[in-house]
Amino acid sequence: xxxxxxxxxxxxxxFLLGAGMALWIAFVAFCGGLLIGxxxxxxxxxxxxxFRWPVIAYVRFFTYTPQLVQIFFxxxxxxxxxxxLSPVVAVLIGMTLNAGAYLTExxxxxxxxxxxxxxxxxxxLGFSRAxxxxxxxxxxxxxxxxxxxxxxxxxxxxxDLRGGGADRARAERQRDLLPLRRDFFDxxxxxxxxxxxxxxxxxxxxxxxxxxxxxxxxxxxxxIVR
Amino acid sequence: xxxxxxxxxxxxxxxxxxxMLFLAEALxxxxxxxxxxxxxxxxxGFVLATLRLPEVAPFAALRALPILxxxxxxxxxxxxxxxxxxxxxxxxRLEAPLWAISVTAVxxxxxxxxxxxxxxxxxxxxxxxxxxxLTMNFPPLLALRRVVLPQAWRVIVPPSIVHVLSxxxxxxxxxxxxxxxxxxxxxxxxxxxxxAILTYGTALVLYFCVSWVLASLGRWAERRLTRxxxxxxxxxxxx
Numbered sequence: 001x002x003x004x005x006x007x008x009x010x011x012x013x014x015f016l017l018g019a020g021m022a023l024w025i026a027f028v029a030f031c032g033g034l035l036i037g038x039x040x041x042x043x044x045x046x047x048x049x050x051f052r053w054p055v056i057a058y059v060r061f062f063t064y065t066p067q068l069v070q071i072f073f074x075x076x077x078x079x080x081x082x083x084x085l086s087p088v089v090a091v092l093i094g095m096t097l098n099a100g101a102y103l104t105e106x107x108x109x110x111x112x113x114x115x116x117x118x119x120x121x122x123x124x125l126g127f128s129r130a131x132x133x134x135x136x137x138x139x140x141x142x143x144x145x146x147x148x149x150x151x152x153x154x155x156x157x158x159x160d161l162r163g164g165g166a167d168r169a170r171a172e173r174q175r176d177l178l179p180l181r182r183d184f185f186d187x188x189x190x191x192x193x194x195x196x197x198x199x200x201x202x203x204x205x206x207x208x209x210x211x212x213x214x215x216x217x218x219x220x221x222x223x224i225v226r
Numbered sequence: 227x228x229x230x231x232x233x234x235x236x237x238x239x240x241x242x243x244x245x246m247l248f249l250a251e252a253l254x255x256x257x258x259x260x261x262x263x264x265x266x267x268x269x270x271g272f273v274l275a276t277l278r279l280p281e282v283a284p285f286a287a288l289r290a291l292p293i294l295x296x297x298x299x300x301x302x303x304x305x306x307x308x309x310x311x312x313x314x315x316x317x318x319r320l321e322a323p324l325w326a327i328s329v330t331a332v333x334x335x336x337x338x339x340x341x342x343x344x345x346x347x348x349x350x351x352x353x354x355x356x357x358x359x360l361t362m363n364f365p366p367l368l369a370l371r372r373v374v375l376p377q378a379w380r381v382i383v384p385p386s387i388v389h390v391l392s393x394x395x396x397x398x399x400x401x402x403x404x405x406x407x408x409x410x411x412x413x414x415x416x417x418x419x420x421x422a423i424l425t426y427g428t429a430l431v432l433y434f435c436v437s438w439v440l441a442s443l444g445r446w447a448e449r450r451l452t453r454x455x456x457x458x459x460x461x462x463x464x465x
Contacts, residue, residue: 064437065430066398069409073430076422081229 028092033099040104041141045111055104062101070094103145110144111137233421240424245415252411253432259328259400259407260393266329267336268386274341275348281356281366292341299338305399307331312403324405331400332393343385347378380451387444391437398433408432 043055062070071094075085085093114137122132274292277283299307308331315322322330351374359369401410412429416422 060438061430061434064395064441065433066395066409068398068401069412069426069429069433072409072412073422073426076416077426080232080421080423 025088025092025095029095029099032092032096033103036096036100037103037107038141040100041107041111044104044108059101059104062098063105067094067098070098106144107141110141113144114140229423233423236421236424240415240420240428248415249408249411249428249432252406252408253436255325255405256394256397256407257436259325259332259405260390260397263329263332263397264336264340264386264390264393266333268340270333270337271340271342271344274337275344276370278341278345279348279366279370281360282370296338296341299334300342304331304335304396305402307335308399308403324400324403327403328397328400328405328407332397335396336389336393339389340386343389344378344382346385347382348374350381351377383451384444384448387440387447391440391444394436394440395433 040055040059044052044059047055071091074094075087075090078085078090118136119132122136127135274296277292278289280289283289302310308328311331311334312327315327355373355377356369359373360366364372397407398409400407401413404410406414408429412425415425
């Protein structure tokens with residue numbers, strides 16, 4: 001058997017078309033998921049208890065079952081209820097709902113990571129509700145979309161900065177917080193416990209919302225590349 | 227008849243002993259390929275992560291190999307990796323059974339994810355611990371085993387259970403090469419004429435139960451392992 005690239009290369013435009021389709025589906029599903037996630041996370045964080053349960057059930061169901069089977073169910077089982085979807089629509093709906101479930105979890109961690117002290121401070125300063133959401137809550141939610149805690153610590157690893165100084169101290173402090181990092185499970189609680197380093201850190205919250213290289217902790221990035 | 231009435235009428239024909247036995251075997255196949263693959267993958271990931279430590283592998287070229295492996299296989303989607311293994315076996319004329327192919331694919335993917343996870347665990351241990359161990363003339367691997375690993379494993383274990391969980395879900399893609407795991411079993415039962423609501427619904431319930439058990443285990447492990455003495459304030463000497 002010989003490998004003949006020429007034959008495959010001939011179909012390169014088709015591959016590129018497929019790549020474009022993949023990107024387009026991922027983008028649409030991610031944007032839809034972001035909205036669902038925002039709504040779901042706000043429901044879980046602020047709605048009265050009975051309203052939370054359906055959202056929690058939705059998140060559990062979609063994070064505990066494979067995406068492929070969800071899409072199969074939409075495509076093969078819904079026609080029996082009289083709803084026939086085209087393949088693209090089934091994939092889009094399936095992926096959006098799936099991404100929405102994961103992003104609900106992630107954004108919920110963001111809501112949970114807003115320290116009460118910051119909300120109190122906003123109230124003391126006379127922030128309006130919109131200002132509180134934009135200046136206090138939004139940076140936390142956006143930061144939750146990135147795998148910061150783990151990778152910050154790796155980025156600031158002492159191995160690179162044996163020179164010591166303030167950076168070293170910051171790295172040490174970050175490393176102290178490592179086992180509390182955000183995870184698939186119970187991250188809300190973990191983030192809340194990890195708050196005190198932010199108070200000591202005068203860096204503006206927005207400027208820290210930068211993506212770091214690497215994964216292994218569930219983040220928005222995982223949902224795009226999955 | 228409405229859809230529900232049809233399903234209720236069909237249910238006794240679907241939930242028979244032999245169908246359930248078939249699904250149980252499929253569930254066993256899912257668990258086998260994901261758990262075995264994860265075990266092998268974690269062993270490989272451990273070697274990869276260890277080879278990346280400058281204390282263990284003092285040559286940059288040696289450290290580049292595991293980095294290449296990890297970055298490559300973390301970025302390839304699982305389905306593509308699976309088909310790659312599948313067709314490579316065909317290309318090399320290996321008469322590999324389907325379960326071996328799926329375990330291999332899971333193991334390769336898992337090795338990349340596990341290597342990152344274990345590296346995170348290693349790096350959560352303060353470098354001073356390495357310094358102290360090496361100063362006391364520990365050979366690097368002994369320092370790793372006696373000093374670093376006992377501190378790193380509590381960082382490593384909880385995410386690894388998440389990895390097993392996500393692998394159980396990702397093995398649904400193995401149905402694409404015809405390995406009879408839950409998804410493929412549901413597909414076969416659908417083609418045998420059962421309602422897709424029943425077959426895929428059962429598949430979803432089975433996956434949900436397995437994931438539920440694993441997630442509870444992970445939550446329990448995380449709660450146990452992250453219980454540590456109250457947060458420490460960095461000593462003024464470090465500032």
